[in-house]
Amino acid sequence: MASRRVRAFKRWMSSHGIEYSDALHIKDDPERGISVVALCDLKEGDVVAAIPKTACLTVKTSGACEIIEAAGLGGTLGLSVALMYERSLGEESPWAGYLQLLPHQECVPFAWSLAEIDSLLCGTELHKIVEEDKKFIYEDWKEYIRSLLDLAPLKGKAHFFGVEEYIAAKSLVASRSFEIDDYHEYGMVPLADLFNHKTGAEDVHFSSVPWHQESDHIDDNDHHEDESSTERSDLNREVTAPPVGKNSSDSSDTEHSSYSGDDPSVLQMIMVKEVKAGIEIFNTYGLVGNAALLHSRHARARLSLWRRLGYSGCVSQSSEYFEIASDGEPQIELLILLYIMLMPEDTFHKLDLSLSAGESYSEALSKILSEKKNVAFEKTLDMSKEVFFTEGVCDALLSLADVRESFYASRSKEDDLEVLRSGSVQDRKFYHSLVLRVSERRIMENLRKNAATHMQSLKTAKRSSMRKRLKRSMMQN
Numbered sequence: 001m002a003s004r005r006v007r008a009f010k011r012w013m014s015s016h017g018i019e020y021s022d023a024l025h026i027k028d029d030p031e032r033g034i035s036v037v038a039l040c041d042l043k044e045g046d047v048v049a050a051i052p053k054t055a056c057l058t059v060k061t062s063g064a065c066e067i068i069e070a071a072g073l074g075g076t077l078g079l080s081v082a083l084m085y086e087r088s089l090g091e092e093s094p095w096a097g098y099l100q101l102l103p104h105q106e107c108v109p110f111a112w113s114l115a116e117i118d119s120l121l122c123g124t125e126l127h128k129i130v131e132e133d134k135k136f137i138y139e140d141w142k143e144y145i146r147s148l149l150d151l152a153p154l155k156g157k158a159h160f161f162g163v164e165e166y167i168a169a170k171s172l173v174a175s176r177s178f179e180i181d182d183y184h185e186y187g188m189v190p191l192a193d194l195f196n197h198k199t200g201a202e203d204v205h206f207s208s209v210p211w212h213q214e215s216d217h218i219d220d221n222d223h224h225e226d227e228s229s230t231e232r233s234d235l236n237r238e239v240t241a242p243p244v245g246k247n248s249s250d251s252s253d254t255e256h257s258s259y260s261g262d263d264p265s266v267l268q269m270i271m272v273k274e275v276k277a278g279i280e281i282f283n284t285y286g287l288v289g290n291a292a293l294l295h296s297r298h299a300r301a302r303l304s305l306w307r308r309l310g311y312s313g314c315v316s317q318s319s320e321y322f323e324i325a326s327d328g329e330p331q332i333e334l335l336i337l338l339y340i341m342l343m344p345e346d347t348f349h350k351l352d353l354s355l356s357a358g359e360s361y362s363e364a365l366s367k368i369l370s371e372k373k374n375v376a377f378e379k380t381l382d383m384s385k386e387v388f389f390t391e392g393v394c395d396a397l398l399s400l401a402d403v404r405e406s407f408y409a410s411r412s413k414e415d416d417l418e419v420l421r422s423g424s425v426q427d428r429k430f431y432h433s434l435v436l437r438v439s440e441r442r443i444m445e446n447l448r449k450n451a452a453t454h455m456q457s458l459k460t461a462k463r464s465s466m467r468k469r470l471k472r473s474m475m476q477n
Helices: 004-015 065-070 075-088 114-120 126-150 163-176 294-308 332-342 345-356 361-373 391-406 413-422 428-476
Strands: 024-029 033-038 047-052 178-181 185-187 204-210 265-271 314-316 319-321
Touching: 004 024, 065 075, 075 126, 075 163, 075 185, 075 345, 114 126, 126 163, 126 345, 178 265, 294 332, 294 345, 332 391, 345 361, 391 428, 413 428
Parallel strands: none
Antiparallel strands: 024 033, 047 265, 178 185, 204 265, 314 319
16 A cells, blocks of 8 residues: 555656556665665666656756746756755645645755764765855855745745755755756756666666657556556646646636647656566666765766857767867867866865856856956957867867777787788778778877877976976075
């Protein structure tokens, strides 16, 4: 028999158009919390859930949308405020049946006390990172959230928007949110976020598909553990439940089709491997352990910011890549990506906040580069690449060249050249493959030389700067 809160959640899902397979058992354990277990054998490719985007809690669907957007808050900051607002409404929130199933906060490192961080993380790579996280979280709350409490809709609700409540909301967003689409961006996805994480063991995959797509029906097995559950039809039925964050009688908001009841897409949960009956079904955020789950999004967050700045790699047949010129000159987009990936945490935070506060990408990046390099920056095709060649970026380029070189196994470039020079190659395919290998390896060599040259220039400039400072110091003495 399902627990009372799970039954309430199922009723909520049914009323908001969320369809799910009867093969899924939402288990509520007093000690382990919520998990999802297979009631029968599930096969790879089985669609086990279909979730309308309108049932997801995002900035766009939240009742606090106007407040959040007027304040210029985006990303996880905006979503955290949306979650805090819906929690403040209690049973009046359209997501009450969903929110009551979530923990108050997740046990992620930045939600720990400073004493716990110092005692439990001392000596680890996370120690200083989490301490900085705590500082930035408080600064975010002080600068962006506390000021919202003067607005009419939030008056008298200060206790729902305190710094501890912000940390709690942010912990849920950091560990449970999914990227939905360009319009909604990140959001809380009911049901999808109930699958526990397990390192390297993704059983179910989160995907967006056309709403009316002719696809396999949800596996409709006779495994009702809850008699109060209503019957659910298959995926081909159009779900016409009103958007949960909007008044269904309000027809004035027709600007976005996602509010109209004929949303062209739903979100699906699809099995990516077989799971036997009685086994828990896991999702994963990548090949990282639970202790570092929060920070596994470090690279993803920086990649996301790079894209928000308007950059992307080259695309061919749905694959994204970067080009290195024949003289070893890397593509500017690669340099900027490496620069953002390797910038200090406080610098990244400033850049992220600038974008969230509404500054254009050129203004935001220009400010950072001006502070670091004392240069003006404009995003143009002929902009100088030199500002992005830091020692860290040069090291990364050298590492990339080494990794790419390792793809050729044990055969060296000299071996290939010797075979080509011998003139003994009769097979044209083999000949062209050798030419390609040699050409690529020459480019990698030039990339190494390019990076090493910039590295040497940086070190020379640093030594020169140190000598000048030392000379001035001696003259002053």
